[in-house]
Amino acid sequence: SKPVEQDTQDNADSTEVSYLHEPLIQSPYTADPSAHVFEGKIFIYPSHDVESEVEEDDTGGHFNMKDYHVYSMDSPTAEVVDHGKVLDVNEVKWAKRQMWAPDAAERDGKYFLYFPAKDTADIFRIGVAVSTSPSGPFEPMDRPISGSFSIDPAVFKDDQGEYYMYWGGIWGGQLQKWRTGKYLSTSDSPYADEPADHEPAIAPKVAKLADNMIEFSEEPREVIILDKGGEPIKAGDHDRRFFEAAWVHKHAGTYYFSYSTGDTHNIAYATGSSPYGPFTYQGVILEPVQGWTNHHSIVKVDDQWYLFYHDTQLSGKTHLRNIKMASLEHLNDGSIKTIDPMGN
Numbered sequence: 251s252k253p254v255e256q257d258t259q260d261n262a263d264s265t266e267v268s269y270l271h272e273p274l275i276q277s278p279y280t281a282d283p284s285a286h287v288f289e290g291k292i293f294i295y296p297s298h299d300v301e302s303e304v305e306e307d308d309t310g311g312h313f314n315m316k317d318y319h320v321y322s323m324d325s326p327t328a329e330v331v332d333h334g335k336v337l338d339v340n341e342v343k344w345a346k347r348q349m350w351a352p353d354a355a356e357r358d359g360k361y362f363l364y365f366p367a368k369d370t371a372d373i374f375r376i377g378v379a380v381s382t383s384p385s386g387p388f389e390p391m392d393r394p395i396s397g398s399f400s401i402d403p404a405v406f407k408d409d410q411g412e413y414y415m416y417w418g419g420i421w422g423g424q425l426q427k428w429r430t431g432k433y434l435s436t437s438d439s440p441y442a443d444e445p446a447d448h449e450p451a452i453a454p455k456v457a458k459l460a461d462n463m464i465e466f467s468e469e470p471r472e473v474i475i476l477d478k479g480g481e482p483i484k485a486g487d488h489d490r491r492f493f494e495a496a497w498v499h500k501h502a503g504t505y506y507f508s509y510s511t512g513d514t515h516n517i518a519y520a521t522g523s524s525p526y527g528p529f530t531y532q533g534v535i536l537e538p539v540q541g542w543t544n545h546h547s548i549v550k551v552d553d554q555w556y557l558f559y560h561d562t563q564l565s566g567k568t569h570l571r572n573i574k575m576a577s578l579e580h581l582n583d584g585s586i587k588t589i590d591p592m593g594n
């Protein structure tokens with residue numbers, strides 16, 4: 251279905267549409283939308299999903315993406331502009347395949363695209379590419395970020411102008427293979443190397459970025475997610491444990507760490523008083539969508555918060571997704587109103 255035309259009686263020339271819970275882009279397939287306001291517009295940095303010759307399995311090899319497009323909107327109801335291909339895997343010397351969920355950040359008029367991809371040893375690393383424009387094209391660095399691993403980078407700018415990268419994803423994102431601090435794979439099974447159910451869940455990672463935005467300025471730290479009793483969420487708690495798709499936003503002085511729970515398909519959130527955490531689990535922001543993956547971003551446009559997410563409405567196939575947006579509401583007690591992906 252197409253985005254719904256708004257009532258344009260007051261403005262016959264208006265091309266405004268309401269995209270809420272409707273595909274933002276009909277073609278190509280897009281996923282994992284990281285949205286930001288840059289230069290007064292909404293910019294969206296999604297994955298570019300493509301048909302794949304690789305068979306579906308739990309390491310996600312069928313998510314075999316090869317490049318990135320950037321999109322922008324003048325406002326939440328304006329048409330979506332495709333700025334075209336801004337980076338191709340063939341331009342990235344160190345990367346071999348699987349250009350997964352990216353994010354972007356701006357500093358001093360420069361724009362940085364952060365992206366995970368598998369290197370020539372089939373290990374996920376996080377790369378960075380630079381542009382003078384939020385719409386790219388982006389020039390990749392010759393090497394991934396030193397000390398980076400796994401997937402799904404998300405960069406949060408704090409009020410004092412410090413930038414933090416959050417990342418990680420288990421199974422196909424390989425985070426479970428980094429528990430010793432080095433890549434250690436005891437088996438080809440994607441489930442090997444996970445902690446036992448009663449042990450603390452694998453933690454996502456955070457590191458402050460250096461002023462040049464292309465390096466970490468510190469060793470990666472663990473992002474600890476606690477239950478309301480102050481205990482770390484356990485590995486067996488699939489309804490609440492971190493899986494992938496980290497995102498951080500700040501509202502009324504509180505840091506909100508949100509993420510996908512993977513095989514239970516929720517976007518959950520936890521709150522804290524520091525960008526490093528710990529964060530206390532609070533609940534679900536977005537219920538399961540059509541398709542296996544759930545991946546989002548949260549951005550404030552003027553005075554309204556929006557959730558960007560994806561589902562598989564247009565294709566019915568889990569690796570061919572389409573991005574969407576919805577309004578997001580913080581309630582007076584600081585909690586976030588749970589969103590039904592169908593808009594009900």
Ligand code: FUB
Binds near residue numbers: 543
């Ligand atoms: O798009 C590929 C992967 O699927 C992402 O990196 C994950 O977050 C999941 O959405």
